[in-house]
Amino acid sequence: SSAATPIRATLFPGDGIGPEIAESVKQVFRTADVPIEWEEHYVGDQIDPRTQSFLTWESLESVRRNGVGLKGPMATPIGKGHRSLNLTLRKELNLYANVRPCYSLPGYKTRYDNVNLITIRENTEGEYSGLEHQVVRGVVESLKIITRQASLRVAEYAFHYAKTHGRERVSAIHKANIMQKTDGLFLKCCREVAEKYPEIKYEEVVIDNCCMMLVKNPALFDVLVMPNLYGDIISDLCAGLIGGLGLTPSCNIGEGGIALAEAVHGSAPDIAGKNLANPTALLLSAVTMLRHLKLHDKADRIQDAVLNTISEGKYRTADLGGSSSTTEFTNAICDHI
Ligand code: NAD
Secondary structure, eight states: OOOSOOEEEEEEOOSTTHHHHHHHHHHHHHHTTOOEEEEEOOOOSSOBTTTTBSSOHHHHHHHHHHSEEEEOOOOOOOSSSSOOHHHHHHHHTTEEEEEEEEEOOTTSOOSOSOOEEEEEEEOSSBGGGOOEEEEETTEEEEOOBOOHHHHHHHHHHHHHHHHHTTOOEEEEEEOTTTSTTHHHHHHHHHHHHHHTOTTSEEEEEEHHHHHHHHHHOGGGOSEEEEOHHHHHHHHHHHHHHTTOGGGOEEEEEEGGGEEEEEESSOOOTTTTTTTOOOOHHHHHHHHHHHHHTTOHHHHHHHHHHHHHHHHHOSSOBGGGTOOBOHHHHHHHHHHHO
């Protein structure tokens, strides 16, 4: 095992298939000798009054203390009087950017084989500020909030990401021709940050045109940064380009450099406990966590092993048209490592 002092990271195995795919990640990390020590936290079945949610204060403190974490899918508990788990995490940890690397998996055929882009979504405001009301009967109003502070923060993250990950270009996605004030401010902030990064090309693309370009030729894009609603839609569109949500990793960036990586898919109750789940999305999310920690050699080894296993085609889970169990697929990845 590794001689270096281990880095502590919070692990939320989550619900449904969560514990099965989290087990996969733990096994792969052990095999690759990753110097991470997991602090496991489960979602409770009672509301913690300090968080008004099923997530305990101790769980949130664990992420704050460690600064890094990995989150499995969490089923939305039914009933009133509590906050949604994802909302609690986003608000309490101030997770302001959602980052999704999106690249074609070699050997897994989709319509495109040359996708290699990153979507960076502002995650705290825009149309998702939750400010809606009825003006009079038959007329409702929703407020889209764009602030200089949140726009600069996400733009800064996007350019910093581009610079530190060998990317060449940042595209700001907008509709400032119609949303002149809000998207206009977002673009103004992106331009200000762009000036500090002369080595990174900067462009602005109107969202409708962006959609057309993405489905015609996704290779046209490198790093995309955008307000909340556009990011929600475009990031799922991009996941579709490479084979769906089951394969797509993501990472949430919070105040003070917190990184909470998570698979994009849900808890898959239909296949939970059956050893059928595909751990790829959670594994690749764990890889984004390693990259955040600058453990690039470990990240490369694990990413290559996952991609090679899928590309070989001998061991694949059912969602990718194979017949392997979660355990068989995981063992094959470990053999590649
Ligand atoms: P889901 O993603 O759980 O499942 C949709 C379909 O995809 C199912 O057929 C499922 O079997 C399949 N699938 C998903 N992940 C898979 C994997 N890794 N391997 C193989 N197949 C996989 O979506 P849903 O059914 O709409 O939601 C179920 C629960 O998950 C709900 O409680 C929902 O609130 C929750 N959810 C949580 C998150 C999150 O924590 N970020 C995200 C989405 C949904």
